[in-house]
Each structure stands twice: as C-alpha cells, then as structure tokens.
Amino acid sequence: MRVPVHNSEIADIFNEMADLLEIEGANEFRVRAYRNAARTVSSLPQSIADMVKQGEDLSELPGIGKDLAGKITQIIKKGELPQLEDLRHDMPEELIELTHLAGLGPKRVKVLYQDLGIASLKQLREAAENKKISQMPGFGSRTEEKILEAIERRGAETGESKRLKLSVAEGMALPLVKYLQKSKGVKTVDVAGSYRRKLETVGDLDILAICEKDSSAIDRFVKYEDVAEVVSKGKTRSTVILRSGMQVDLRVIPQVSYGAALHYFTGSKAHTIAIRRIGVEKGLKINEYGVFKGKKRVAGRTEKEVYKKVGLVYIEPELRENRGEIEAAQKKRLPELVTLEDIKGDLHTHTNATEGHDSIEEMANSAVERGYQYIAVTDHSKHLAITKGLDEKRLARQIEEIDRLNKKTEKIVILKGIEVDILEDGSLDLSDAILKRLDLVVGSIHHKFNLSQDKQTDRILRAMSNPYFKILAHPSGRLINEREPYEIDMQQIIKAAKDKGIALELNAQPERLDLTDIYCKMAKDIGVMVAISTDAHSRGNLEFMRYGVYQARKGWLEARDVLNTKTARELKKILARN
C-alpha cells in the first residue's frame, strides 16, 4: 500500500505549480488559484486523503473547483501530478530558487533565463560579476549589485527556517517598540503581522506607528543600534534588517487610518483579501487608509469600524487565518476566546525531585502569587533516568510530602501527579498500584520517536486505555524548528480521548506549543478538553502560560474547552471520574 499523502505534500505541489507557472508567464489569477488552493489544503484540519477515501466532494472546499479537486485526487492516487512533471521538464529546477532571491521575481528570472541562459545561482553570479546583467534592458548597475548582495546573503544562511519562535521575536520586538515610542511626534506604536496574530513562529516584524506629520519615527528607526542594513526608506515606510537577520518594516500611519492599517497589516493575507472581496461586493474599496465609498472615507479609525462596514462583528487577531472565522462572524457565532485571566491552575510542572529547579513549596507559592487555585506536581517517572525520574518508592514519599503541605495551607491545592513515560509497547512506566494514589496521571513519550505511524498511534492508544491516564502531554513531540512531530494519527487519538474522557495537553513551552492550533480546533470540534500546561521546570517557567493561551486562542478554544479554567472543586470532580 502506498504511504498516505499528507496535506502538506499536496500544498507543496500546488505551490511549485504556481512558482513554475509564474515563471512561464501564465495568467496571474491562475497562479493565484494554485496558491489559494495550497493554503486551503495546508490549513485543513483533517487529512484530505481520508476525505477522498470517504468520497467527500473536494470542490466544496474554498478555492478548490472541479479541476483542482481532480488534481488532488490524482496526486493521492498516483503520488504525483503529470502537469507538474511537464513543467519541471521544461524548466530547470533551480529557477524557482532564483525567484526567492530578494529583488528577483518571476518576470526577471524569466528574462535572465531566456536571454542569458541563466538557470542557476552560479551562472547568475558569474553573469553579474561580468557585468552582463546591467546591459540588459530594464536592468541597471544598481540591480546587478543588489543581485550579488542577495546571493552573498543567501550563502551566509544555513538553509534552515528563518522564521523565529514567537517568544524570540517578542524579545526583539519589545525593546524596538519602546525605542520608537520615544520618537518625536509618535502617538502609538503597535506590532501587527503574524506577531499580533500570535502565530507560533514569526518571519518578520510589521510595526505601525501613529504619527503626527513632522514625526522623526522613520529617521530614528533606521538609526536603531540593532539595525544591520537599511533595505528601503521612504516617507511612510521603511524596511531594515536587524543583526539577527530579522526583517522589520515600519509604517507611519495617520490617526484617522489606524484601524484600517492595523487590520491590513495584521493579516493574514488570506483574511484581509477575503474581507476586501466582501467590500468589493458591497461597493467599498478597502485599503490601509480606510474603507472608501467612491472617494469618501466611510470608516478606518478602528478595526471594529472596518468590520462593521462589511457587515461583520469584530474578529480577534488570533482567528484571522481565513479558516472559517469570516463565516462564523457572519453568523455571529464566533468563539469567545479563552484569556489568561480564565486560567485557574497549572497541570504539568516539575520540581527539584527530578529535573526541576525549585521545591514543591516554592512552586506552590509561585502559583499562589499568580492567583491560581491549584498546581499539579508531575515529575518524571523512572524510565527517564537522566532526569532522576521517580520510581514507586520515591513517588510514594512525594505523595506523603504533598499531603503534608496541603494540610499546612489553604491558599492553594497541590495536586499529586506524575508525568509517566509511555513505554514502547504502550504500557506505563509505573504500576497501577501507585498511579491509583495520584490525583492526576499525565502520560507522554520521551523515546522511540521514529516508530511507524501505525505503531506510534497504537502505542499511545494503548497507554490511554490505562484507567488512570488523564492527560496526554505534548501529544506530537515536536520542537519548533528543531524536531518534527512523530508520526501519529491525531484524529484517531482525539477520538479515543473523547471515548475515554481523557484531555489533551497544549504544552505552553515556547519551543513546543504542542498541540498546534489546528488540532486544538479538532479537539474542540470532537468534544475533547484541552489542558494548557507550562511543563515548568522552575517558578519562572510558570510564565509560559501566556504562550499556551495564545496558541489555544488560535485554535478557537473558549474557557469551557480548557480543563484548567475549572475551579479546584470542579477539576477534582472531573479527575475523580473513571
């Protein structure tokens, strides 16, 4: 049997089709259709191969018509797309890579290929060094220099993903915002883009500044000490590269356009395009300066105004991915997203008994300071020897210690828990006799990541059938930009969780954020609770909760979908159920 085709593979094929068609000079709307379809497919919560198997009509999906539905079916059945093979045959592979160089797009790459026969980075560099490119019509010496610079920069890159984790981007954005706020004539500074949408990784920073006419913001921006290169600098817009390689755009916006600009630059692109399209239907033009009827600005001061003009209620930035939020807004059925204030406790933390830094009491005191009603101590089990994982005996002692501490204070409930290892055969690393004495058993995988999808899924399903199993921690095992998720059938696991009353963890460590937003939504739709947990290894780590909440909001979760928004009383009741 053929390996099932992932949604991302289909999206890759469509994106490559779009790239190649663009170089070929195809109709730009046709190109756009492929890109739209790629986006639709990659953000689909369920496997499109499964949909085909179940005979679902793919042309029901947005941006996918009869033709592309047929192509998807073909990819799933044959593993490839003949039209793509044809295009690849006609064009050298490296042409696509050339279009990714800054300043070079499909049009210029096409000219360079047809007139100079340039089909690789090496040939491009040679042509630029020999001043061949500046002799071409439409190209000049400045363009030639920029091409060489772009090749140089590319060579310095490691080839890894340049998107930075949200938490890392935060570390760059916050000081820069503070710096800009001190500029003359600046009223407010906001970071828009994927940063504001709380995407798990951020490719660049889009900063908006509401300024008076004589503001010094742009001049000050390009002088920021962390700026390595100024890419462009105009009256209302400037782009720089920071020393870290992060690109930052600053746009200066008048107050009257604040809402329209914030909406436009927050994106996502798919969301704003969809909103504009609704605008067009209503005879409105929407751009970053406002909503216009003819030449008259009819909205733009706030985002709420912009949405209202197109007949929608306000949509939270985290939802703006064009994954159904616009339809939900039309029906006034948007979720009321969970907030940090809704969180009443943390259900996955470590202490210095294993790999944590702080004592149970210190962790509990810190939880009290955060206003929590409870905190679960869930140290590692013995299989993780490197962390001094607990065996039955040491866990029994910890249970007694927690009982003592709970008697001492009424400020917080300390839950007795464990992060028990799921062994290769799906059994748990500790005996039922000791698990039974705990309030909370959190199970997770820490070894044998590369089993086949069937085996890995079976392993987890088997572990979940243990009667004391309550939460599946970091369900995919991925580390953002570092480790791929292990192969599992998440839909099957979520359905099993529903049957057994098990919750899935959304691990809030900024490098994990595991569940993804898409699976959070799937859990919600199937009716499975999500526990947002920090997996804290120190008191300070309890702070990670906000990253988890961001991700949960991206996954449409409301307070009622999140286990640790329950009061201590409610939670104990839920955990007592078997």
Added chain:
DNA sequence: GCCGTTTTCGGCCCGACTGTTTTCAGTCG
C-alpha cells in the same frame, strides 16, 4: 483556475518603494 440573489463570462485586493525610466514595471508585503 475559481466563482456567482446584479453573473456561467469576466472579473479576480491594493499601495509603497526602487530602479530605470521620463511614466512605469517589477517586486514586495
């Protein structure tokens, strides 16, 4: 290539900056 209570043809989001021009195309977001 998609899409449709103004439609099955003719639209398809919109503007800034740059470099090469001398009014604009290409690129980018």
